[in-house]
Amino acid sequence: MSQTIRIQLERYRPEEDSEPWQQTVEVPYHRDTSVLDALNYIKDHVDPSLSYRWSCRMAICGSCGVMINDEPRLGCKTFLREYLDAGELRVRAMDNFPIERDLIADIGGLVGHIESVDPFLIVDAERPLSEGENLQTPLQLERYEAFSECINCGLCYAACPQFGRNPQFLGPAAITLAQRYNLDSRDDGTPRRLAYLNAEEGVWSCTFVGYCSEVCPKAVDPAAAINQGKVSSTLDFVQRRAVDPVSTEDG
């Protein structure tokens, strides 16, 4: 642990600072030192006032998302050894969210969007328990399984310039979650979810930048989910127009 690497942290303490400022720290590293380990080292040995979120250390809880050299990444899944050539890491709170404190982004907008898409199974008729399990084939599971792997870390929102421009845009994770249920063979809630997926802040605000899928630590591919949502939205529009040409005139 004799070698060190320089880490530039963007700090913001709402009680004292009017805007973010930079703090540079030298941190010893080993082959298996993650950025989260480095932040813990700084907190324990250099500056206990540093604030950041973390919990599981294994890319499951989705708490430790930060910008590392301008890329949205999980601190626990990113290792200092990847930056030896660059010689320096720049770490700041996730882009496109308000900064709560230091490396902590206020992800309230993301949570609100996720809550707003009815992310649960909706059934037209309640199944009595006597009917047993609501079975699904492996092929039916496969259709939405990748979209169900989301850990709500928010990296896709930090990667999305459309969300950065308009925080009302439902964004990658929320729309992916809506698609996850729309594609579930046990779910009947698609018409209800299409109401807001069809809206301006729904799938149509996406311009397929595709960076959300590149940064996703769980290979969820939200860009695919959103753009498949555009196909569903288009089919819905055509079907409704075929059934009732008048009521769909104004959208």
Place this chain on the structure above:
Amino acid sequence: MAEPYVKRQPAGWWLKNPAYRRYMLREATALPLFAYTLLLITGVYRLSQGEEAFTQWLVMLRSPWCVTLHVVALAAALLHAWTWLQLVPKILVVHTNRLRVSGTLIKRVHQLGALLGSVGLVVLAWLFLAQGGS
């Protein structure tokens, strides 16, 4: 209580990250194609003005800037087509309760279609020119 700090998205948000630059390049392919469309519309307009006007337009097509526009528009069209074909399997998913078609196959079929369409167009144009020349 102190408020969270809200950063505004800077105008140059796309300059720092290669993924954003690739995206902007893809979107920018629309510009040379727009210019090329205007050029073709001008041709139709000049045709409506008579043979002499149309011949002047044909001569103008041979000017260096016009040849450059054609080369840029062709490059833009090819780049746009390539990115389009890359994204097709993400959007077009054939996955029913009984049938699942792989994304690679869907992409290959589209690539084949694009190739056949392009070659077919060149052959048609060649036949048309050959007929016009005889």
